[in-house]
Amino acid sequence: MIKTSEMKKILSTVLERTAAGRLEWREAAAVSGYLVSFSHSALILRRGTSGNPSWSLEAINEFGDAVGHLTPHDSESAGKLEKLGEIVERKSQRVDETLDDIFRGLEGGQN
Amino acid sequence: MNVNWQPILGQSASSALHKADEARPWLPEAHVSIFEYFAVWAAIVGLPLALWGIWKAYKEAQKAQTASRAAQDAVGQFRSDLGKVNVIAELTRFCDGISDLKRFLRAKVVHVVPDRLSELRRYLINARQSHLFTGNNKAQKVIQAAVTELATTEDSIEAHLADTKQPLDFVKITREMTRICDEIHVLLNDARTTIGKNDKD
Numbered sequence: 001m002i003k004t005s006e007m008k009k010i011l012s013t014v015l016e017r018t019a020a021g022r023l024e025w026r027e028a029a030a031v032s033g034y035l036v037s038f039s040h041s042a043l044i045l046r047r048g049t050s051g052n053p054s055w056s057l058e059a060i061n062e063f064g065d066a067v068g069h070l071t072p073h074d075s076e077s078a079g080k081l082e083k084l085g086e087i088v089e090r091k092s093q094r095v096d097e098t099l100d101d102i103f104r105g106l107e108g109g110q111n
Numbered sequence: 112m113n114v115n116w117q118p119i120l121g122q123s124a125s126s127a128l129h130k131a132d133e134a135r136p137w138l139p140e141a142h143v144s145i146f147e148y149f150a151v152w153a154a155i156v157g158l159p160l161a162l163w164g165i166w167k168a169y170k171e172a173q174k175a176q177t178a179s180r181a182a183q184d185a186v187g188q189f190r191s192d193l194g195k196v197n198v199i200a201e202l203t204r205f206c207d208g209i210s211d212l213k214r215f216l217r218a219k220v221v222h223v224v225p226d227r228l229s230e231l232r233r234y235l236i237n238a239r240q241s242h243l244f245t246g247n248n249k250a251q252k253v254i255q256a257a258v259t260e261l262a263t264t265e266d267s268i269e270a271h272l273a274d275t276k277q278p279l280d281f282v283k284i285t286r287e288m289t290r291i292c293d294e295i296h297v298l299l300n301d302a303r304t305t306i307g308k309n310d311k312d
Contacts, residue, residue: 042256
């Protein structure tokens with residue numbers, strides 16, 4: 001299993017790359033959340049349940065088994081996971097592009 | 112004192128030898144046997160013949176080497192094609208399996224789904240090990256995403272079977288299965304086009 005310290009390192013890198021638009025997240029099929037895949041591994045960002053709305057990060061091996069898990073057990077991880085969740089949701093729903101297009105349309109006065 | 116020197120050989124014998132030398136003017140003064148002359152001529156003619164023989168043998172060896180290399184390449188290509196056919200078979204089985212799976216999900220026949228999902232995952236893991244996808248990062252990512260989706264879906268369905276209160280979004284799962292199948296189908300088509308093509312090209 002991947003250690004918590006290693007998962008925290010993954011989280012920092014993932015947050016940085018996602019913010020820079022270098023990771024392509026997609027909505028997961030059977031879980032509420034998003035996944036990004038690499039050649040022989042993947043990461044799943046799970047949205048918490050209604051009782052526990054915080055995000056968690058899972059590392060998946062080449063066979064699809066979870067080999068690492070990071071839950072928001074400290075304020076630093078919680079903040080980063082929350083920020084990552086927000087960025088991933090915005091990017092997967094193309095919120096920024098939609099807003100840009102709406103404002104461009106409004107400025108140009110076209111419909 | 113008068114000494115009368117006499118030749119050792121008689122006059123007649125000496126003149127006979129002289130006459131014999133005159134009868135064979137091509138021979139040098141030193142007496143060489145006919146066999147030695149034959150050996151010299153044989154050496155003069157034999158050397159180019161030997162060189163030609165060596166050259167011919169070298170050419171034949173080269174031809175044999177080229178033929179052997181071509182045969183080795185053909186065997187290698189056949190093995191490679193066989194591997195590709197296996198991958199195509201695995202990916203075709205995967206796409207057929209996804210179609211069956213979607214039918215089960217629509218009919219809400221959930222109890223058979225986890226086993227089907229793990230079987231489908233196995234097809235992808237087998238296909239990924241092929242040399243066809245070695246170094247193809249895009250294909251590896253597509254396969255990894257599908258393997259991850261299938262594994263998480265399997266876990267969710269198992270959880271749903273254990274406790275039916277666990278929610279399961281059939282529509283979303285079916286839609287994702289279609290997307291996975293479409294992505295794998297692209298790899299399948301790519302694999303089909305490589306059959307018969309030289310891997311070195």
